Amino acid sequence: MTRKLRSNFTPGTTRWAVRRSQWIAMGIPEEDFEKPKIAVVNSSSQLSVCYQHLDQVSQRVQQAIRAAGALPFEVRTVAPSDFVTSAGKQGRYLMPTRDLLVNDVEVQVEGAELDGMILLASCDKTTPAQLMAAGRLNVPSLVLTCGYQLGSSCGGRDVDIEEVYKAVGALKAERIALTDLTEMTRHAIKGPGVCAGMATANSMHCMAEALGMSLTGNAPIRAGSDALYALAEDAGRAIVRLVETDLRPRQIMTAAAFRNAVRTAVAIGASVNVVRHLTAIAQESECPVDIIGEFEAAAERLGQITQVRPNGPDRIEDFAAAGGCAGAMKQLLPELDAQVLTVTGHSLGDNLAARPMPDPAVIAPVAAPLRDEPGLIVIRGNLAPDGAVVKLSAVPAHVRQFSGRAVVFEDENLAIAGLENGGIRNGDVVVLRMLGPKGGPGTVFAASFMAALVGAGFGSEVAVVTDGELSGLNSGITIGQVMPEAAEGGPLAAVRDGDRIVIDLSRRQIALDLPDGELQARLDALPPRPATTEKGWLAMYQRLVQPLSKGAVLGARAFNQDG
Known part of the structure; x- marks a missing residue:
């Protein structure tokens, strides 16, 4: 190491003296004090099986960092789990924990002035949060995604x-x-790990690799496997090289890298939630790229080259065995920028050149996709002028046009009750609103209603339109992330029971069947939204959160505007 490390403080200063005192008391050898200091960001938790194995992964990473000549420091963060943290307040804590984790990482890594970080990713919110933190801090960083459960x-x-x-x-x-x-x-x-299938966690694991922020072949990988622990050791060595060469996230997460990730997401039928998360990562990285526009463009170019559950019959372990994200990107290479840098220190093209061709029965060539339609699309119209997201791969294949009477709910529990008492009928369009980041506050996890709808046999007969959060496991006629959200004065707030909503997925359109003048008059007549009665973190989140079209990141500008 020849360059000066920011963690090596000037001898004789206060911070040099007090830190030496702490480290000597901790048993750290004095000869290690000048080595690169690397955070191992571990979201281990005993609340969820997603994180059950992370302590063992962390130990392997730390051993590899020490062997490569650097000094690891494990730091812990909040560990949100979509199936555990969602129990309270109808899941309103889930999205806010993503941004809480971003700030948690900033405080610990920037506060200590460490030289780099390796981020152990698991459940849905950790991967985007860690990528957001990497983009914000812009210190040498590597994401190690820690695998799926069986x-x-x-x-x-x-x-x-x-x-x-x-x-x-x-x-x-x-x-x-x-x-x-x-x-x-x-x-x-x-066993440990995240949900099987191409749900949000595995989708975001693939996005970390597609962005170039994970080692090639990381996603998907079985949690607790020998392959994961071997990769953990490779990652420990790789983060030391990144610090030595001073290769930083914003050199990797460029507009071209985001475009690669979007095209990969569309082709593999990733979770609807990757749209908001990639947007947030780009925002934190200060990268001038229109993520929603990139999704719209990619959907015009690409069909679906995988069919991993819930998009089709293949299991996540089939996708992994066939070549995984690297295999998908190898098939997509004509549509990707192969020159982008990655955390390996090499270009994407160089990384993929060393990979075998994937099994085409599971990961098809771009020219002969398994489905001609893209896995993800963005639709627009007077009900979603800034766009809404549809996982087309999880919509029944025979349903591309749908219209019906609106049945409006502002509480997911009431919507589920509507399933039970006959308030929702075949042909209806259920509107779940005021469930977005500001409306919640904290995005309501509307996925439970969608799962109940499909389980009750309505998956092909009832459409759902929502500004709440969905699960990557959801299937059915689902229109998610409607923008602007209702609580921001979006058109969803003007829908009334009995209105007719028209959805045309082939044309990428959604409309409330009203004259423009009447729709605007309804919006103008809406009373001011009452202030939340929530206290603590959710109240702060509502005050600071930016629109979904900006990734729902936190921003001081929102606080200043609200007074």
């Missing part, structure tokens, strides 16, 4: 957390018994 079998059929999720709706519709659901929960998860 399912099992129950009653002679495969079962995983997706099946449990859908089975709750089947129970409410009296299609299965409580004993059946109870038995499924005993077999759905076998």
